[in-house]
Amino acid sequence: MRNFGETIRHIRTNRGIKQNELYTDILSKSYAIQFEKGLHDISFYLLLQILDRFPMEVDEFLYLHRDYQESESSWFYSSIGKFGNHNDLAALKKFKQDYLSKYPNSEHQEERLLQIDFRVEQLTFYYATGEIVGGTVEPQIKEDIQKLLRNIQAWTMEDYRFFCNVMDLVDIFDMPQYFKLLLNSIDQYKDFEDGKPIICTLLINGMTKLIFSNMLEEAVKILPVLNDFTKEINQMFYRNYYFFFKALVSLLKGNQDAIAKANRTIEIFRDLEYEFHAEIADRILKEILSEADIQN
Template structure:
């Protein structure tokens, strides 16, 4: 492992030199046809900062990308902003109010010392989720989500962080902005296809949209979307999502009159979720299935 005992973030040239030496590569192997020997020595001694295109060229010769280079340069650690973002994404469910409160405190402390539109947007979203859980009042919660949308709406182009933020809150808006946001998300899901975990985020977003329609008793409108998602999730081997999609499709099967077969399938799906170790999800499915069957009148649009 490359080590830096200074306790401080490495300089660019220092990091390049350490990676080169650790890889057993000579200077000529890395820098030939890229820069002069004198230029190289100035960079590796931190006397000169390389241009971005030159830096990319060298990093690629290490079979490495910029994210990994920065991770190494930061003492094998993420930046403070990245750490907050990862904690936000690891909360997983808005039912985890304790985790949200703890993260809000961390975000507050960060914003006291730093300006960051992105972290401010995280702050709004966390508070909006918390209000929603405590009051079950979407209008009160939307007051926190609206500033996020207003900030991102001003941008001509959305980037990865914008996509993640909006995919987490799109269903909080009224129909007109909701449809516009969904169209924008679908546009950027295509542009970013294959980048990081965007494909998984795309599936989650589309499934959440189906959940929104189901809450409005618009079950049959979700069938084609769910079938596409099932194919995609199966290729990606996302076990939990596969079962959630099958559960939603099974509700449609029940509505079509196949009640006995649907009851059997629901039991099978719930048991499979238990086997995956997601006990909370299996318990929620069991309650949802009984509630779904117990509804005497369902308006299907």
């Protein structure tokens, strides 16, 4: 991979910007020349100043720097999400080999391989029994994942993603404490647009687990947070989930008129061709109605 300076030079020349226009009051002429040749590094602070002159966001710069490729984290989580959500066991097993081949020396290899192994264990059991249950996972995988969760000190996006993928292994009686910690830290990311899909997915998974564990009081605490994170127009997909869970909570409190509202959100998923999510929401609603002995 080329040096940051070489990427900056590529962007600068493509946009017809002269060196003195870009580097004045940031780098000396001689240092800028060496930087663009890949012979000198600069601080992140100076890199931000240079990018601001284009202007260009850091995420876009890194995307260009990687030759229009996703980061390791983005590639990993988009892939495991795609194969896992479609219950594609063969693709998940292949993905594990692809990951090891593409990132053999990754600093995050341990936790990412654990996430793949966990999902493979779940799907293997699912194909054999028709159910997905955390208790069927190999004890060593479960122990390693729970150890990693316990060692998290300050929650970041990477930690949110990890927790979201392994939530089924968290003891239901520990869930309130985890979400108490999470809800305190999540608020700091309310203006971080790139993180909202991750946080929304985490909240949706948490709502599902808490509702099915008859912990309605805890689920209700998550609902207003999901509401706050889904008010922008680019969050419409997650907004529909918010209204789905709002209807479920109302239904569980005895309001049978909420059934129609829940069904409407399922139809919206179908109209938008999110068939997988329509099926998941429909299954959740039917199980709740069945347990409550209510006709849909």
